[in-house]
Amino acid sequence: MKSKVGCVAIFVAIVVVHAIGEVEVAKAAVTCNPLQLTPCAVAITTAGSPSAVCCAKIKEQSPCLCQYMKNPNLQKFINSPGAKKVATSCGTPFPKC
Template sequence: MKSTTLVVFIAFVVVLVSSPPQIESRVVVESTKPPCTTIDLTGCWPELFDKTKPSAQCCGTLKAQQPCYCDFIKNPALRKFATSPEAHLALGFCGIPFPTC
């Protein structure tokens, strides 16, 4: 009886060792940052040139792009727009602090 138990135990261990469990792992990284290649000024044009309080649509658009402001400032093609007096004024009207990058 002892030898039968030992054989069954060894066979069980061999099966376990020879076929390790298949474990699949993935890392999913989701970014909430929008693409930062262009500045979206939807609903902002008249206010930017008139230097008046932006519409709610404009403020919403500017707030959605807030994670991109440092990228805009670092981009030579966008820097002049992102750091303009009009941009500072629009951000201030919308309650968005100007970034410190």
């Protein structure tokens, strides 16, 4: 009986390690494209609330936000209070770059 429990524990550990590895690969596979944040434009520039699509895109593009902040053409939007409000509303931590 103990050997079955040990085998199950090892199997679960392998699955968890594999899943964590897949998450890291998924993060690395994000294609940084600021146009993906277009659904957030109205919420960033006005007092509007972000849509579900906007929140999904913010979460998807969050690994890219520091890169966008370094771009002179994008930083005024990404560093704006509206962008911080949208990130907070969507439950996505605003990056500290």
